[in-house]
Amino acid sequence: MILGISGDEAVALAAKQCNVDVVAAYPITPQTIIVEKFSEYVANGETQAEYVRVESEHSAMSACVGASARGARTFTATSSQGLMLMHEILYVASGMRLPIVMANVNRAISSPINIHADHADSMAVRDSGWIQLSCVDAQEAYDTTIMAFKIAEETLLPVMVLLDGFVISHTLQNVSTLSDEQILNFIGNERKSENILDPENPKTFGAMVLPDYYSEIKMQQIEAMDESKKVIENTFKEFGDLTGRRYPLVESYKTDDAEHILLCMGSAFGTAKVVVDDMRAEGKKVGVSRVKCYRPFAGNEVREAIKNAKSVGVADRVAPFGSYPPLYLDTKASCDGINLKSFVYGLGGRDVNKDTIKEVFDRLEKGVDEMFVGVRE
Amino acid sequence: MNTKKKGYKEMPAGGVTYETSLDYETGTWRSEKPVVNDEKCTRCLECYIYCPDASIKYEDDKIIIDYSHCKGCGICAKECPQDAIDMVEEEK
Numbered sequence: 001m002i003l004g005i006s007g008d009e010a011v012a013l014a015a016k017q018c019n020v021d022v023v024a025a026y027p028i029t030p031q032t033i034i035v036e037k038f039s040e041y042v043a044n045g046e047t048q049a050e051y052v053r054v055e056s057e058h059s060a061m062s063a064c065v066g067a068s069a070r071g072a073r074t075f076t077a078t079s080s081q082g083l084m085l086m087h088e089i090l091y092v093a094s095g096m097r098l099p100i101v102m103a104n105v106n107r108a109i110s111s112p113i114n115i116h117a118d119h120a121d122s123m124a125v126r127d128s129g130w131i132q133l134s135c136v137d138a139q140e141a142y143d144t145t146i147m148a149f150k151i152a153e154e155t156l157l158p159v160m161v162l163l164d165g166f167v168i169s170h171t172l173q174n175v176s177t178l179s180d181e182q183i184l185n186f187i188g189n190e191r192k193s194e195n196i197l198d199p200e201n202p203k204t205f206g207a208m209v210l211p212d213y214y215s216e217i218k219m220q221q222i223e224a225m226d227e228s229k230k231v232i233e234n235t236f237k238e239f240g241d242l243t244g245r246r247y248p249l250v251e252s253y254k255t256d257d258a259e260h261i262l263l264c265m266g267s268a269f270g271t272a273k274v275v276v277d278d279m280r281a282e283g284k285k286v287g288v289s290r291v292k293c294y295r296p297f298a299g300n301e302v303r304e305a306i307k308n309a310k311s312v313g314v315a316d317r318v319a320p321f322g323s324y325p326p327l328y329l330d331t332k333a334s335c336d337g338i339n340l341k342s343f344v345y346g347l348g349g350r351d352v353n354k355d356t357i358k359e360v361f362d363r364l365e366k367g368v369d370e371m372f373v374g375v376r377e
Numbered sequence: 378m379n380t381k382k383k384g385y386k387e388m389p390a391g392g393v394t395y396e397t398s399l400d401y402e403t404g405t406w407r408s409e410k411p412v413v414n415d416e417k418c419t420r421c422l423e424c425y426i427y428c429p430d431a432s433i434k435y436e437d438d439k440i441i442i443d444y445s446h447c448k449g450c451g452i453c454a455k456e457c458p459q460d461a462i463d464m465v466e467e468e469k
Contacts, residue, residue: 097391156390195390204394216385217392224390 001177007138007168008033010175011077011103011161014145016041016049017183018101019190021072024052024063026082029115030165031105034077057082061089061100068098069205071196073149076100079165080107083121087128090158094129094221096206097195099152099159102130103145106266106317107165108348116349117164119265119317123326129221131159131228132295136269138163138173143245146178147235150187154235155228156195157221162294164267166349178243186242229296249298251290252305254280258287260364261309263302265291265327268315268345268352275357286361291327299334307338311367313360315343317352320371345373398446403430407449409464413440417461424453424462 005013012034015023023042025035042051052067054060060076068074078086083104093100108118122132131151135141141163148159163169178186197205209217233249240246253273255261262272272288279286289305291298306312312335316325320342324332328342343360346352359373389395413424418440425433425440432447433440454462 095392195393205391207392207394209392212382213388213392216383216388219385220388220390223385 002174003177004172005138005175006033006170006172007135007141007163008105008170009037010138010142010173011145011163012037012041013177014142014183015075015101016047017178017180018075018146018149018187019073019180019184020047020049020075021190022050022052022064022067022074023076024054024060024067024074025076025078026054026057026060028057028079028082030107030169031077031079031082031103033169034103034105057085058089061086061093064100064102065089065093065096065098068093068100069096069197071191071193071198073153073191074098074100075102077103077105079105080109080115080121083125084109087125090125090128090130092206093158095217097156097221097224099149099156099191101145101148101152101159101161103141103161103163105163105165105169114348115165117167117267117317117346118348119162120319122160122162123316123318125160126295126326129157129225130295131155131157131225131232132162133159133232134162134265134290134292134294135168136267136290137168138171139175139245140247141168142175142177143239143243143247146183146187147239150235151228151232153188153191154231155224157224157228162266167267176243176245182242186239225296229293229298232293232296247292248301249291249293250301250305251292253288255287255289255305255309257285258308259285259310260361261286261306261312262288262315262357262360262364263291263306263312263327263331264288264315265294266317268317268357271352271354272357275354275361278354279358279361284361284365294327294330297330297334299330302331303335303338306335309338311339311341311364313341313343313364315345315360315373317346318344319347320344341369342371343373344371350374402445403448404443404445407444407447407467409449409451409466410444411442411447411449411451411453411462412465413442414461414463415439417459419459419461421458423456423458427452427456
C-alpha cells in the first residue's frame with residue numbers, strides 16, 4: 001500500500017507493524033508525532049503494546065531498559081534535549097545488550113534553543129554502543145525502523161534510527177508500506193527469549209563489575225559492534241530481496257569517475273544528487289556519497305566510494321568545538337592518503353539547499369580550505 | 378573456588394552474572410583482619426547481625442570469620458560489646 005505520510009508517521013507505523021510490546025516515551029519536537037501517533041494506535045486498540053507515559057526521557061529510556069531486559073520488543077523515540085537527558089541510560093542499554101530500537105529525529109542542541117535539523121544530538125552519543133543508521137527520506141525511515149528490530153535482536157545491540165528534523169520528520173511523502181505479515185515474517189513475531197529476566201530461570205542483570213571483568217565485558221560489546229556490520233549488510237540485502245528497495249552501508253551517486261566528491265549524511269544527500277546532475281550537465285565531474293551505517297562506521301565502504309577522487313568534501317551538520325567534526329574525523333581515520341576537506345553546514349536547521357552544496361563543490365574545485373558554509377561574518 | 382577468570386569469549390553477554398558471590402573472593406581487599414578472642418566472646422552474635430557481608434558464622438559454639446569474603450571493614454570490632462574482636466594488620 002502507498003500512503004502519503006510524514007517521516008514521523010512512517011516510523012510510528014513501522015513500529016506498530018513490528019509488533020512492539022512496550023513503548024516508553026516522552027514527547028519532544030520534532031519527534032512528537034511518532035509517539036503521539038503510537039499512543040493513538042494504543043488508544044484505538046490497533047496494537048496490544050503497552051504505552052508507558054513517563055516524566056522524562058531519562059525515565060523513558062530506563063523503562064525501556066526494564067522492559068527489554070524482561071524480553072519485550074521495545075521502542076522509543078526522541079530528539080535533541082531528550083537524547084541528552086537519556087545519555088546515561090543509553091550506555092546502560094548497550095552495556096546490558098538490550099535490543100531496544102529508538103528513532104532519534106535529529107535536532108540542534110540548546111543553547112540557544114532551536115528545534116530544527118542538526119546532527120549534534122546523535123553525534124554526541126555516537127560512542128554509546130548503539131548502532132546508528134541514518135536515513136534520507138520518509139520511505140527509508142519506515143524501512144530502516146523495520147530492519148532495526150531484526151538487526152538489534154540478532155546482534156543484541158540497541159539501534160538508533162536517525163532522521164533529520166522537519167526535513168524528513170514533518171514532510172509528507174509517498175511511502176510504500178508492507179503488510180504486517182510480510183514484516184513479521186521478516187523480523188519474527190516476537191523477541192527471542194534468550195538472556196532475559198525470567199522468574200523460572202533467575203539471572204542478575206546490571207550487577208557491579210570491577211576492574212577484573214570490566215575490560216572483558218567492553219570487549220564483548222566492541223566485538224559485537226564490529227560483527228554487527230555483517231548482520232546489517234545481510235539484513236539490508238534480505239530487505240532488498242523482499243521489497244526491491246536496496247540500501248548499501250554507504251550510498252554513492254555518480255562517484256565512479258568523479259574528481260570531486262561530497263560525503264554527507266541524512267537528507268542533504270537528496271539535494272546533493274540534484275546539484276550533481278546540474279553540475280554534470282555543465283561538464284563538471286562531481287559525485288556524492290552518504291554514510292548510512294554510521295555506527296559501526298562503514299570505513300572500508302567509505303574509502304572504496306571516495307578513493308579515486310582528487311578531493312573529497314566531508315560535510316558535517318555539527319558545530320565542532322576545538323577539533324574537527326565527527327564524520328570528518330571518522331573518515332580521516334579510515335581514508336589515509338585521500339585528500340579530505342572538512343565542511344560544516346546546516347546548523348540549527350539552516351537550509352542545506354542547492355547553493356550550499358554547490359558552494360562545497362566550488363571550494364573543492366578551487367582548493368579553498370574553508371570549513372564553514374553559509375555563515376555570516 | 379574459581380581461580381582462573383574467564384575470558385570475554387567465554388562469558389555471557391551483557392554482564393549477566395554467571396557465578397555467585399560465594400565464588401568471588403573479596404577477602405584480598407582487606408588491610409586489617411578481625412580476630413576473635415574466644416575467652417572474651419559471650420556469643421551474643423551482635424557481630425553476626427552487623428556484618429554487612431555475611432562473613433561471620435556461628436558454628437560449634439564459636440564465631441567463625443570467613444576470611445575469603447571479609448573485607449576488613451571493622452564494624453564487628455566496633456560493635457562488639459565485649460571488645461572481643463581485634464583488628465590486626467594484614468601481613469604484606
